[in-house]
Amino acid sequence: MILEAVMLQVKPGEEAAYEKAFREASQYISAIEGYVSHTLQRCIEVDGKYLLLVQWRSLEDHTVGFRQSEEYLEWKKLLHPFYDPFPTVEHFQEVSLEA
Template structure:
Protein backbone atom coordinates (compact mmCIF):
# COMPACT_ATOMS: atom_id res chain seq x y z
CA UNK A 1 0.00 0.00 0.00
CA UNK A 2 1.38 3.40 -0.94
CA UNK A 3 0.02 6.64 0.48
CA UNK A 4 0.66 9.24 -2.22
CA UNK A 5 0.14 12.99 -1.90
CA UNK A 6 -0.03 14.76 -5.25
CA UNK A 7 0.89 18.38 -5.96
CA UNK A 8 -2.13 20.68 -6.24
CA UNK A 9 -3.48 20.72 -9.78
CA UNK A 10 -1.60 17.52 -10.72
CA UNK A 11 -4.38 15.07 -9.86
CA UNK A 12 -5.43 14.41 -13.45
CA UNK A 13 -1.82 13.96 -14.57
CA UNK A 14 -1.24 11.52 -11.72
CA UNK A 15 -4.37 9.49 -12.49
CA UNK A 16 -3.41 9.39 -16.17
CA UNK A 17 0.09 8.22 -15.28
CA UNK A 18 -1.29 5.46 -13.06
CA UNK A 19 -3.58 4.30 -15.88
CA UNK A 20 -0.62 4.25 -18.29
CA UNK A 21 1.45 2.32 -15.74
CA UNK A 22 -1.21 -0.32 -15.06
CA UNK A 23 0.24 -2.73 -17.68
CA UNK A 24 3.65 -2.44 -15.97
CA UNK A 25 2.15 -3.64 -12.70
CA UNK A 26 -0.02 -6.25 -14.45
CA UNK A 27 3.01 -7.94 -16.01
CA UNK A 28 5.16 -7.74 -12.87
CA UNK A 29 6.08 -11.08 -11.35
CA UNK A 30 3.51 -12.13 -8.76
CA UNK A 31 1.18 -9.16 -9.22
CA UNK A 32 -2.44 -10.18 -8.62
CA UNK A 33 -4.29 -6.86 -8.53
CA UNK A 34 -3.89 -3.11 -8.41
CA UNK A 35 -6.35 -0.45 -7.23
CA UNK A 36 -6.12 3.31 -6.86
CA UNK A 37 -8.31 5.11 -4.35
CA UNK A 38 -8.69 8.87 -3.83
CA UNK A 39 -9.58 10.56 -0.56
CA UNK A 40 -12.92 12.34 -0.50
CA UNK A 41 -11.78 14.69 2.26
CA UNK A 42 -8.36 15.45 0.77
CA UNK A 43 -8.43 15.23 -3.06
CA UNK A 44 -4.62 15.37 -3.25
CA UNK A 45 -4.32 12.13 -1.25
CA UNK A 46 -4.36 8.75 -2.98
CA UNK A 47 -3.83 5.20 -1.81
CA UNK A 48 -2.38 2.75 -4.32
CA UNK A 49 -2.90 -0.88 -3.35
CA UNK A 50 -0.95 -3.53 -5.22
CA UNK A 51 -1.55 -7.16 -4.31
CA UNK A 52 1.29 -9.56 -4.91
CA UNK A 53 2.25 -13.13 -4.17
CA UNK A 54 5.41 -12.33 -2.19
CA UNK A 55 7.06 -9.30 -0.65
CA UNK A 56 10.17 -9.98 -2.74
CA UNK A 57 8.17 -9.87 -5.97
CA UNK A 58 7.58 -6.21 -5.24
CA UNK A 59 10.59 -5.10 -3.21
CA UNK A 60 13.17 -6.87 -5.36
CA UNK A 61 11.74 -7.97 -8.72
CA UNK A 62 9.61 -4.91 -9.48
CA UNK A 63 11.62 -2.23 -7.66
CA UNK A 64 14.81 -3.24 -9.46
CA UNK A 65 13.16 -3.43 -12.90
CA UNK A 66 13.05 -1.01 -15.81
CA UNK A 67 9.25 -1.04 -15.42
CA UNK A 68 9.66 0.57 -11.98
CA UNK A 69 11.80 3.30 -13.52
CA UNK A 70 9.11 3.85 -16.15
CA UNK A 71 6.46 4.03 -13.39
CA UNK A 72 8.44 6.72 -11.61
CA UNK A 73 8.91 8.68 -14.86
CA UNK A 74 5.16 8.57 -15.48
CA UNK A 75 4.10 9.82 -12.03
CA UNK A 76 7.15 11.04 -10.10
CA UNK A 77 6.78 14.70 -11.02
CA UNK A 78 3.26 14.74 -9.57
CA UNK A 79 4.37 13.71 -6.07
CA UNK A 80 4.19 16.46 -3.46
CA UNK A 81 6.32 14.30 -1.14
CA UNK A 82 7.83 10.83 -1.24
CA UNK A 83 5.15 8.11 -1.06
CA UNK A 84 4.72 6.31 2.25
CA UNK A 85 4.81 2.58 1.56
CA UNK A 86 3.62 -0.20 3.86
CA UNK A 87 3.58 -3.91 3.08
CA UNK A 88 0.47 -5.53 4.51
CA UNK A 89 -0.79 -9.07 5.04
CA UNK A 90 -4.44 -9.89 4.44
CA UNK A 91 -5.99 -10.84 7.76
CA UNK A 92 -9.66 -11.02 6.79
CA UNK A 93 -11.78 -10.34 3.73
CA UNK A 94 -15.50 -10.17 4.42
CA UNK A 95 -17.26 -8.45 1.53
CA UNK A 96 -17.19 -9.45 -2.14
CA UNK A 97 -14.03 -9.66 -4.21
CA UNK A 98 -13.12 -5.96 -4.17
CA UNK A 99 -9.81 -4.98 -2.54
Protein backbone atom coordinates in the same frame (compact mmCIF):
# COMPACT_ATOMS: atom_id res chain seq x y z
CA MET B 1 -0.25 -12.83 -0.16
CA ILE B 2 1.24 -9.40 0.57
CA LEU B 3 -0.64 -6.11 0.43
CA GLU B 4 1.38 -3.03 -0.45
CA ALA B 5 -0.32 0.14 0.81
CA VAL B 6 0.79 3.61 -0.19
CA MET B 7 -0.78 6.93 0.75
CA LEU B 8 -0.03 9.35 -2.09
CA GLN B 9 -0.24 13.13 -2.12
CA VAL B 10 -0.31 14.61 -5.61
CA LYS B 11 0.75 18.21 -6.20
CA PRO B 12 -2.23 20.62 -6.28
CA GLY B 13 -3.92 20.95 -9.66
CA GLU B 14 -2.18 17.91 -11.14
CA GLU B 15 -4.79 15.28 -10.24
CA ALA B 16 -6.20 14.80 -13.76
CA ALA B 17 -2.73 14.50 -15.29
CA TYR B 18 -1.73 12.09 -12.51
CA GLU B 19 -4.72 9.83 -13.08
CA LYS B 20 -3.97 9.74 -16.81
CA ALA B 21 -0.31 8.91 -16.13
CA PHE B 22 -1.36 6.25 -13.61
CA ARG B 23 -3.54 4.53 -16.21
CA GLU B 24 -0.53 4.37 -18.52
CA ALA B 25 1.83 3.24 -15.74
CA SER B 26 -0.50 0.39 -14.74
CA GLN B 27 0.74 -1.69 -17.66
CA TYR B 28 4.24 -1.77 -16.15
CA ILE B 29 3.32 -3.00 -12.69
CA SER B 30 0.87 -5.59 -13.98
CA ALA B 31 3.58 -7.15 -16.19
CA ILE B 32 5.70 -8.21 -13.19
CA GLU B 33 5.97 -11.83 -12.04
CA GLY B 34 4.15 -12.14 -8.71
CA TYR B 35 1.79 -9.22 -9.32
CA VAL B 36 -1.82 -10.09 -8.41
CA SER B 37 -3.85 -6.86 -8.63
CA HIS B 38 -3.92 -3.16 -7.85
CA THR B 39 -6.37 -0.37 -7.23
CA LEU B 40 -6.09 3.38 -6.90
CA GLN B 41 -8.57 5.19 -4.66
CA ARG B 42 -9.14 8.98 -4.60
CA CYS B 43 -9.79 10.54 -1.18
CA ILE B 44 -13.14 12.28 -0.84
CA GLU B 45 -12.12 14.63 1.99
CA VAL B 46 -8.63 15.73 0.87
CA ASP B 47 -7.84 17.04 -2.61
CA GLY B 48 -4.91 15.31 -4.27
CA LYS B 49 -4.79 12.43 -1.78
CA TYR B 50 -4.87 8.85 -3.11
CA LEU B 51 -4.50 5.36 -1.72
CA LEU B 52 -2.70 2.76 -3.81
CA LEU B 53 -3.22 -0.90 -2.88
CA VAL B 54 -1.22 -3.60 -4.67
CA GLN B 55 -1.43 -7.32 -4.02
CA TRP B 56 1.72 -9.36 -4.52
CA ARG B 57 2.34 -13.07 -4.08
CA SER B 58 5.43 -12.32 -1.97
CA LEU B 59 7.28 -9.33 -0.55
CA GLU B 60 10.22 -10.05 -2.85
CA ASP B 61 7.96 -9.87 -5.91
CA HIS B 62 7.60 -6.19 -5.09
CA THR B 63 10.89 -5.25 -3.43
CA VAL B 64 13.13 -7.19 -5.83
CA GLY B 65 11.10 -8.26 -8.86
CA PHE B 66 9.42 -4.91 -9.49
CA ARG B 67 11.79 -2.43 -7.88
CA GLN B 68 14.80 -3.82 -9.77
CA SER B 69 13.06 -4.07 -13.15
CA GLU B 70 13.02 -1.97 -16.30
CA GLU B 71 9.25 -1.66 -15.79
CA TYR B 72 9.85 0.11 -12.48
CA LEU B 73 12.01 2.71 -14.23
CA GLU B 74 9.07 3.50 -16.55
CA TRP B 75 6.63 3.56 -13.60
CA LYS B 76 8.93 5.91 -11.72
CA LYS B 77 9.41 8.21 -14.72
CA LEU B 78 5.65 8.53 -15.22
CA LEU B 79 4.50 8.90 -11.60
CA HIS B 80 7.20 10.12 -9.22
CA PRO B 81 7.20 13.75 -10.45
CA PHE B 82 3.60 14.13 -9.19
CA TYR B 83 4.29 13.36 -5.51
CA ASP B 84 4.82 15.94 -2.79
CA PRO B 85 5.86 14.72 -0.31
CA PHE B 86 7.33 11.47 -1.59
CA PRO B 87 5.20 8.56 -0.27
CA THR B 88 6.09 5.88 2.24
CA VAL B 89 5.39 2.30 1.15
CA GLU B 90 4.19 -0.24 3.70
CA HIS B 91 3.52 -3.96 3.36
CA PHE B 92 0.88 -5.99 5.19
CA GLN B 93 0.05 -9.66 5.70
CA GLU B 94 -3.45 -10.91 6.35
CA VAL B 95 -4.16 -12.00 9.90
CA SER B 96 -5.99 -15.29 10.24
CA LEU B 97 -9.21 -14.80 12.18
CA GLU B 98 -9.73 -18.50 12.74
CA ALA B 99 -9.05 -19.90 16.18
